[in-house]
Amino acid sequence: MPKPFNQLTAIAAPIMRSNIDTDVIIRIERLVGNNIRGTLGKWAFGSLRYLPNGSENPDFILNREPYRQAEILVTGPNFGCGSSREGAVWSLQEMGIRAVIGSGFGDIFFANCFQNGILPIVLDKAIVDSLASEIEATQGAGRIGIDLEAQTISSPSGKQHHFEIDPRRREGLLLGLDEVALTLQRDDEIRAFQAADRSARPWIYLARKSA
């Protein structure tokens, strides 16, 4: 069940390369297994964060202060494209990330963020670029403020930007709602749909396997 999200003022790290895919966020071999939760934070961005010999890459932004403390990522276009692996979101979450800001995200990554209480914010590319520039100008000291209730973010210099968010997603984050529990409350509707659909599209409803 996701933790509620309301307000956040935090260090933000710009990772502006376009098309950072979920394979780059977390490599597949870290995700093979049923007990991986809690092990992923140190492997987030592994191929950028570590050199082939396993030591930290000093050039990668999340290995530098104050960005090591980042709770927000400011990202280039199409961040989180590619695989549906929710482990990408888990790994960001486990390294302390609570929000990502960009001009566009991979569709499945975007949906997975909400499922885990991480807020993805879509803004015009020019605003995203200006946020990154402002952060870099303060060498990371300038914080980004996010107010989900008011749907605003504030830049390090205090500029306010409004962002759009699906009202249902907003409520889900603010309250930390469990979608499975909510949908189960509609089980009568689901079963009524199936009963009607069974006569309209009988070929969909295959015989139950005898256990």
Place this chain on the structure above:
Amino acid sequence: MPGRTLLAKIWDQHVIARISEDTDLLHIDRHLLHDLGGSRGLLDLKSRGLKVHDPELTFATPDHAISTARGRAGTIKIGQELLAALRIETSASGIQMFDIDQPGQGIVHVIGPELGLSLPGCLIVCGDSHTCTHGGLGALAFGIGSSELTHVLATQALIQRRPKSMRVRFEGKIPLGVVAKDLILALIGHVGAAGGTGHAVEYAGSAIRSMPIEGRLTICNLSIEFGAKMGLIAPDETTYEYLRGRPYAPQGEMWEQAVNAWRQLPSDPDAVFDNEAIIDVEKIIPQVTWGISPEHVIGVDGRIPDPSAIGDPARRTAVETALEYMGLQPGAPIAGTPVDWVFIGSCTNSRLSDLRAAAEIAGGRKVAAGVRAWVVPGSETVKREAVAEGLDRLFIDAGFEWREPGCSMCLAANGETVSPGQRSVSTSNRNFIGRQGPQARTHLASPASAAAAAIAGAITDVRAMGR
């Protein structure tokens, strides 16, 4: 009232309840599980004290983490554990599982169509982004994450925001030596890897109408590389011919009833799309990627981009990063680039027609010295059909390794990797950094182009090797 799109017709048919103006609770007709996330989802459900809502609409097969070596000897320990867990949990829940060495096992996006589980108008989900593949049959199919997977197991439903609609028309006669893979890579190169983000993409046009189903599945497979989690193609006679008689397709009177319903699905002539693109296929030549995003693609007669000629600093840096990772020289022709590995397989290109296309190039020739070339059929059924045609012998005689069905080196989840720094031509779908193994360098291409690269030992224009 304007006409309706294929997307709208399928979507509306699945609405259980309207959640908000643009968000619905949708019924899921088919839920496909695989070894990487299937048992995890079932265990998650159990830990919440819940049961699978509709086990008869849920199907499982191992593909991601199993070995594709003969006898599956090389399956990594954790892969064996996931396979064991999938067997136990599907059996306990009454879910049909297609196990290794049985007909029906294979890459989840190969077996769905092959078994007739995937049908026109069906809403299909799977915890894998290439679920869009099934759209080739006129299904609305998309990949979901682990949380949504648990949601579907528990409720047989999913809350989704209605995507925007986009139509891509591939028009004209496909030139000789050019195949579905080249068409979709050319589109991604032309519009970009985020070109379809937020959209369900319907592929249409004369080139699609004349394309066999397996090509349509390849086109839809790469929708996610175009940014779209859903891609689909209107069903037609080709679709019905493909599906007729398949094990899970309707039979007899119900078949007639289903086909009549499916005939209503294609977008109305006056349907309006939020976005449109037209691709002239007659100008397309065999494609090959040079970088680390599928949008980094050129014709095989092209040259590797030169960052110094790019004005926009962000784009220049992106190209520099890609070329450094790929170890390529700016401005050099892509053809002639030496390769170490060739991988023919994956949910993109591992069906019988893909193997036949590769075999046509490989037959009677030899894999170049120093190249390791694998053929990994997409399913047990594809494997058996290929063996019956003698394709296994043909590949083995040419110096390819003939393997068991699975995802294998497409995502390297099972320990089957391209070595660091080595260069691969792959029929898969992602040339991402490290996708085929740490520091592996991947060039995406069609099965025939990949076979040609194996024979030549370098990226090569397959049209010069055709017969």
